[in-house]
Each structure stands twice: as C-alpha cells, then as structure tokens.
Amino acid sequence: MKTLLVAIAGLATAGAALAQVDTTRPMVTGHGNVAARPQKVIVTNQTPTASQVAATSSDQTLTLEKFVVTGSLIQRPAKAAKNR
Amino acid sequence: MLAALLGLAADTARADLEVYAPSGMPTGRTVTALQLWQEFDHSLPPDVWVSPLENSRYEVISAKWMRREFLPALKHEMKMLWKEGVPQDNSAGNCNGFALVCRLMLSLSAMDAHACAPAAATVIVRQEKAFGGLSATMEDHCVAFVLTDEGPWIIEVQSGAYTNIGDYPNRGTIKLVSVH
Numbered sequence: 249m250k251t252l253l254v255a256i257a258g259l260a261t262a263g264a265a266l267a268q269v270d271t272t273r274p275m276v277t278g279h280g281n282v283a284a285r286p287q288k289v290i291v292t293n294q295t296p297t298a299s300q301v302a303a304t305s306s307d308q309t310l311t312l313e314k315f316v317v318t319g320s321l322i323q324r325p326a327k328a329a330k331n332r
Numbered sequence: 333m334l335a336a337l338l339g340l341a342a343d344t345a346r347a348d349l350e351v352y353a354p355s356g357m358p359t360g361r362t363v364t365a366l367q368l369w370q371e372f373d374h375s376l377p378p379d380v381w382v383s384p385l386e387n388s389r390y391e392v393i394s395a396k397w398m399r400r401e402f403l404p405a406l407k408h409e410m411k412m413l414w415k416e417g418v419p420q421d422n423s424a425g426n427c428n429g430f431a432l433v434c435r436l437m438l439s440l441s442a443m444d445a446h447a448c449a450p451a452a453a454t455v456i457v458r459q460e461k462a463f464g465g466l467s468a469t470m471e472d473h474c475v476a477f478v479l480t481d482e483g484p485w486i487i488e489v490q491s492g493a494y495t496n497i498g499d500y501p502n503r504g505t506i507k508l509v510s511v512h
Contacts, residue, residue, distance in 0.1 A: 271365040271385040278378030 349416060351433065352409060353440030354401040358394040359447040361481060365390070368451055368479065368511070375484050375497045376506055383453075383510040390451035391442055395482035398494075402441065406434055407492040427474040427490065428454070434476045434489040451479035455486065456508040461501035464488025473502075477509060 269275065274282045363371070365385035372382050393402075410430065418425035431454045438450040459466060459473040466473065466488060476487040477497070484497040497503060 269366065269369060271369050273384055275369060275372075275382040275384075276378075277373050277376045277380040277382065282381075 349413065349418075351436060351440070352405055353437045353444065354405045355441065355444050356397065356401060357391075357441045357445040357447060358397055359391060359445050361392040361394075362389045362448050363392055363451055363479065364388065371451075371479060371484060372509055376509070377504055380506050381508045383508075383512055386512050387449045389448045390479070391448040392451055393438070393478050393480045395480040395485075398478065398480060398485070402438070403487075403492045403494065406437060406487075406489060409433060409437065410490055410492070430489045431455075431474045431476050434487065438478070453477040453509045453511045455506055456510075457502045458505040458507065459502060460505050463495075463501050464493030465491040472507070 268284070269280045270283075276282055365388055368385055368390050369382065372380070413425065413430070413433070420426060423429075435450075435452055435454060438452050442448070442450050453476070455475050455477045457473055457475060459469045459471055462468050464475075464487075476489050478485045478487060478494075482496070485494045486497050486500040486503075487494040
C-alpha cells in the first residue's frame with residue numbers, strides 16, 4: 249500500500265511538472281523550461297557573475313555552446329565532384 | 333529575333349533553384365505543443381536544448397507517405413542542388429541549409445494539404461558515429477527530425493537515409509532541436 253501511494257504521488261508530481269512547462273519558452277530535456285532554472289543555465293561567451301558562480305558551484309550547470317556547423321557533406325560521386 | 337535571342341541568353345544565364353514538394357500528404361493526426369515537447373523529452377537524452385514551440389498543434393506525418401512520396405522527392409531535390417554546383421564550405425549549401433530545404437519541402441506539402449505545421453525540427457548533433465552516408469566527422473552536423481505515425485525519425489537529408497530516433501547512432505550527442 250505504501251509503495252502504491254508513493255507511486256501515485258510520484259506520478260502526480262511528474263504530471264504537475266509536465267503541466268508547468270511553458271512550451272512557448274526555451275526548454276531543456278530532462279529539466280523543462282530554461283527559465284525555471286535561474287542561474288543554472290548559462291550561455292557561453294558570457295562571463296558569469298559572482299552570484300552565478302556561487303549559485304552554480306553547488307549544482308551542475310548546463311551550457312549552451314555556440315554552434316559552428318560546418319559543411320561536412322556526404323561524399324559525392326567523382327563525376328559530380330569534377331564539376332565543382 | 334534579337335529580342336528572342338536576348339531572351340534565350342538571359343534564360344541560359346539564369347540558374348534558378350527550384351523546390352518540389354510532393355502533394356497528397358495525409359492529414360488528421362496531430363499533437364499539441366505539449367505532446368511534442370514530451371516526445372522530445374522522452375526520446376532525447378537529457379540536457380538537449382529545445383526551441384520554443386509557437387504553434388498549438390503540429391501534424392504527425394504519415395510514415396508510409398514519407399517513404400513513398402517525400403523521401404524520393406527529397407533525394408531528387410538534393411541531386412538537383414548538387415547538379416547546380418552549390419558551394420559547400422562557408423555557404424548556404426551546408427548541412428544546415430539542406431536540412432532547412434527538407435523542412436521547407438515538408439511545410440509546402442503541409443500547406444498544400446491544408447494541414448497543421450509539420451511536427452518536424454532541425455537537429456544539431458555532433459557526428460561522432462557514421463550515419464546515412466556521412467562518416468564520423470567529429471564535427472557538428474545538422475539533420476532533420478520528423479515525428480511520424482511510426483514514431484520519431486531522424487533523417488540524413490543529403491542522402492534521404494532515416495531511422496527511428498531510438499536507433500540513431502548519434503542520439504547521445506544531439507545538442508539542440510529547433511522547431512521554428
């Protein structure tokens with residue numbers, strides 16, 4: 249019975265967490281809205297403030313890298329390559 | 333005569349790029365924005381960034397239609413772009429550009445069918461393992477995500493290769509999902 253109650257409470261908590269997600273705001277899988285994790289998410293190329301450093305020292309920080317997407321294309325047939 | 337010749341010369345000098353989007357997309361099966369987020373949350377590893385979902389509903393795409401109509405059209409489109417000699421490095425013709433073409437084709441098909449916006453996204457991933465004809469470049473790469481009625485797919489748009497996201501070899505190194 250205790251197990252069942254815990255399971256139900258767990259499901260209710262999970263359901264509440266999902267319902268709280270605002271899908272019109274940026275999200276991170278496993279965490280929900282970025283805004284719901286103040287000072288737990290930083291973007292690179294920004295110098296963290298002293299309060300951010302203090303806040304993140306006790307918890308893992310998520311980092312959004314600046315993505316550099318290269319033109320790593322599939323090898324094309326030799327004939328097509330000659331035309332370039 | 334001269335006008336005709338000039339017209340012909342102008343025609344041959346132009347190299348318009350065309351995008352063909354197949355029609356006949358089956359419609360009627362949709363998900364809410366929250367359901368689409370849950371799909372991402374369940375199928376992707378933790379700490380993947382997901383862009384805001386601006387629509388209230390998204391169209392789930394028929395896997396059968398994808399295989400029969402869309403993927404052949406996508407492959408044809410890629411062939412046409414290669415034929416035009418679109419430069420690859422530091423240009424619009426990189427993997428991100430091709431993924432956007434794939435999504436544009438899906439959007440046009442959805443418009444033609446008067447459907448909701450396709451449940452599709454651009455995915456930035458670190459290509460640590462070979463997939464769909466592209467070797468393990470160890471670089472950031474761009475592929476397409478499509479939620480089909482057979483589950484979520486990852487498509488290597490340049491070859492038309494696809495797999496269920498659970499079997500995608502680079503699932504663990506997905507970094508960002510952009511729906512809009």
